[in-house]
Amino acid sequence: MSLAVINYARAMGRWEPNANGRLVRAALELYVERGFEGTTVAEIAKRAGLSERTFFRHFADKREVLFWGSAALQELLVRTIAEAPASTAPIVVIGMAIEAAGVQFQEGREGARLRQTVIAANAELQERELIKLASLATAMDEALRQRGAREPGASLSAQAGIAVLKIAFEGWVNGSDELDLPTMIRDLFEDLKDVSAGR
Amino acid sequence: MSLAVINYARAMGRWEPNANGRLVRAALELYVERGFEGTTVAEIAKRAGLSERTFFRHFADKREVLFWGSAALQELLVRTIAEAPASTAPIVVIGMAIEAAGVQFQEGREGARLRQTVIAANAELQERELIKLASLATAMDEALRQRGAREPGASLSAQAGIAVLKIAFEGWVNGSDELDLPTMIRDLFEDLKDVSAGR
Numbered sequence: 001m002s003l004a005v006i007n008y009a010r011a012m013g014r015w016e017p018n019a020n021g022r023l024v025r026a027a028l029e030l031y032v033e034r035g036f037e038g039t040t041v042a043e044i045a046k047r048a049g050l051s052e053r054t055f056f057r058h059f060a061d062k063r064e065v066l067f068w069g070s071a072a073l074q075e076l077l078v079r080t081i082a083e084a085p086a087s088t089a090p091i092v093v094i095g096m097a098i099e100a101a102g103v104q105f106q107e108g109r110e111g112a113r114l115r116q117t118v119i120a121a122n123a124e125l126q127e128r129e130l131i132k133l134a135s136l137a138t139a140m141d142e143a144l145r146q147r148g149a150r151e152p153g154a155s156l157s158a159q160a161g162i163a164v165l166k167i168a169f170e171g172w173v174n175g176s177d178e179l180d181l182p183t184m185i186r187d188l189f190e191d192l193k194d195v196s197a198g199r
Numbered sequence: 200m201s202l203a204v205i206n207y208a209r210a211m212g213r214w215e216p217n218a219n220g221r222l223v224r225a226a227l228e229l230y231v232e233r234g235f236e237g238t239t240v241a242e243i244a245k246r247a248g249l250s251e252r253t254f255f256r257h258f259a260d261k262r263e264v265l266f267w268g269s270a271a272l273q274e275l276l277v278r279t280i281a282e283a284p285a286s287t288a289p290i291v292v293i294g295m296a297i298e299a300a301g302v303q304f305q306e307g308r309e310g311a312r313l314r315q316t317v318i319a320a321n322a323e324l325q326e327r328e329l330i331k332l333a334s335l336a337t338a339m340d341e342a343l344r345q346r347g348a349r350e351p352g353a354s355l356s357a358q359a360g361i362a363v364l365k366i367a368f369e370g371w372v373n374g375s376d377e378l379d380l381p382t383m384i385r386d387l388f389e390d391l392k393d394v395s396a397g398r
Contacts, residue, residue, distance in 0.1 A: 089397035123330075130329040131322075152387060155366045156394045163358035167351055188351060195355045196395035198288035 020058050020068070022048040027065040028111060031118040036062070036125065066115055066125060070132045074139050076100055081143040090149045094140060094161035095189045101165065102182040105172075116173045137162045164188045219257050219267070221247040226264040227310060230317040235261070235324065265314055265324060269331045273338050275299055280342040289348045293339060293360035294388045300364065301380040304371075315372045336361045363387045 026047035030039040041062055045055045059065050080097040088096075105112050119125040137158045144154040168184040225247035229238040240261055244254045258264050279296040287295075304311050318324040340357040348356070367383040 091394050091397055127326040127330055130333055131326055134329055152366055152370075152390050153394050156362065156387065156391055159362035159366065160359060160391070160395065163355065163362060167354045167358065171351075188355065191351050192355055192359070193395045193397075195290050195352050196359065196392045198290055198392075 019048070019050055019054055023050065023055055023058055024065055024068065024111070027062065028114040028118065031066075032114055036118055036122050063125065063128065066118065067128065067132060070136075073101060073104070074136055076104065077136060078139055078143045081140060082147065084147075086147070090144050090153050090157040091160065091189070093144065093147075093149075094157045095186070097140060098161045098165050098168075098189075099182050099185050102168065102185045105169065106181045109177075113173055133162050133166065160192060164192060218247070218249055218253055222249065222254055222257055223264055223267065223310070226261065227313040227317065230265075231313055235317055235321050262324065262327065265317065266327065266331060269335075272300060272303070273335055275303065276335060276339055277342045280339060281346065283346075285346070289343050289352050289356040290359065290388070292343065292346075292348075293356045294385070296339060297360045297364050297388075298381050298384050301367065301384045304368065305380045308376075312372055332361050332365065359391060363391060 023044060027039070027044045030043055030047060034043075039062065041052055041055050044062065044065070045052045048055075059068060077097040077100070080100045081093050084093040084096055119129055140161060141154050141158040144157060145151070149157070164185060168181060168188050172179050172181045172184055222243060226238070226243045229242055229246060233242075238261065240254050241251055243261065243264070244251045247254075258267060276296040276299070279299045280292050283292040283295055318328055336357045339360060340354050343353040343356060344350070363384060367380060367387050371378050371380045371383055
């Protein structure tokens with residue numbers, strides 16, 4: 001396909017290879033450059049080379065661009081928990097799920113960093129992030145109970161998993177490029193064992 | 200003092216015994232009766248027998264009535280951590296702080312229940328609650344580090360403490376009248392030890 005044809009199709013708004021990814025990237029760039037408040041949907045769409053209509057086919061508003069991955073993340077966590085071998089201890093199951101999430105973040109390191117910069121600068125976005133994390137804990141708790149884990153072990157494991165994810169993610173996103181998030185997560189679950197025992 | 204004098208002083212807005220407590224109680228009652236959204240500051244002030252001006256001397260807005268205790272709670276947690284005997288393990292220090300918080304909640308059980316009913320019915324208030332809990336975790340983490348605790352032990356202990364508080368509080372506030380929150384908190388820290396070890 002020649003460039004002219006691609007541009008024509010783009011202008012018509014019908015040819016949208018990975019429109020979602022382009023919108024996310026454009027939005028993150030603009031949020032970092034101009035701030036979240038100072039960016040409009042029109043500007044995001046323009047930078048992505050797409051129409052506003054296309055934007056709204058993918059996202060309810062400009063805030064949702066930052067959280068579009070959270071449904072997929074929840075699915076990954078719940079699936080990993082459901083598929084873990086029977087008789088695995090709840091905290092080990094949660095460790096597998098959080099590590100799987102860590103692998104995903106590690107693969108999208110640059111985007112994760114940009115996103116974090118934007119969220120850290122805006123109180124409303126931080127609230128939203130906390131709500132999403134609380135939902136993930138609830139979903140993991142439920143997934144554990146569905147495989148027979150009992151309370152309070154299921155809640156404690158799920159909440160501990162989110163605590164590990166928060167601490168590991170913060171160290172990773174603000175740390176040097178060499179850091180490996182899945183390894184940091186594994187180490188923190190080991191630390192948690194010692195810490196909880198008062199060592 | 201005769202009743203007439205009291206009423207006169209009230210009308211003048213100068214005599215306000217425990218105005219704070221009366222406003223909190225009036226607000227909680229109205230939020231439960233009419234919903235948080237459906238209640239105005241004027242109605243709260245009227246039910247408390249105080250003026251709107253008095254309301255705004257005590258609270259920035261009607262949301263803050265629900266969170267006015269959080270500064271005192273944070274102080275209690277930080278003080279308990281600072282005053283714990285040296286060489287006490289971080290998770291044990293956090294256990295002491297969270298249990299002290301539990302004692303306070305236990306003493307104000309009725310108010311805690313009303314407050315929880317209101318917050319559970321409103322997404323925005325839930326976000327606010329999560330932000331406050333996250334701030335408490337940060338404050339406890341800092342208080343631990345000030346007494347020499349190192350990372351990641353300090354963060355893990357602080358986050359685990361908040362996890363225990365959330366789980367214990369939810370069970371207590373929704374459970375029977377006989378439940379004792381401080382005991383539930385102690386038990387959960389024991390459970391956490393087992394859960395983290397994969398037992």
